[in-house]
């Protein structure tokens with residue numbers, strides 16, 4: 571059985587995490603942010619070390635360990651009764667993050683919608699990320715060079731996924747609106763089940 575999923579897409583700072591958290595408290599949506607799963611690892615474990623090494627440079631963790639960790643997280647969430655694949659829609663934030671990951675997950679995910687939080691204003695993204703850095707202890711939010719590199723990584727590795735999923739699935743959402751308006755735009759089509 572494939573997991574019914576919607577994907578939140580957009581550059582770092584576009585608001586995927588904010589929207590994912592809100593959607594995740596609505597009954598029958600289960601939010602999974604891949605970055606949060608990585609951040610929950612102890613940094614003295616082998617994978618925790620790999621995560622710190624890549625994320626502090628603003629780069630993606632290699633696909634193999636990423637998919638492995640994510641699959642384990644989903645299995646555990648099912649086992650402990652947090653996620654019921656028969657009833658719930660997965661809200662994925664940060665995975666798949668490149669075409670190779672999408673291919674690996676092709677037989678696992680039933681992608682019913684891709685919500686592309688579109689932010690044209692580069693400076694807005696940087697401001698949002700820097701504001702977040704003050705609230706959360708994130709190594710990859712720490713300096714401007716790493717932030718710029720993450721945005722570039724997004725453009726070169728993640729943005730091509732929009733083409734991969736195609737026009738039928740992708741919803742273009744204006745990310746420079748208030749969070750409530752962005753949520754409204756997502757729910758207009760995501761709440762159809």
Ligand code: ADP
Pocket residue numbers: 581582583604605606608624625626628629630631632633636663664665666667671710720
């Ligand atoms: P952001 O969207 O702000 O860049 P995330 O919290 O989604 O932040 O991710 C933080 C870091 O975690 C990424 O820069 C990357 O190093 C790693 N990461 C998260 N998800 C993935 C993924 N699917 N594949 C590879 N690396 C990932």
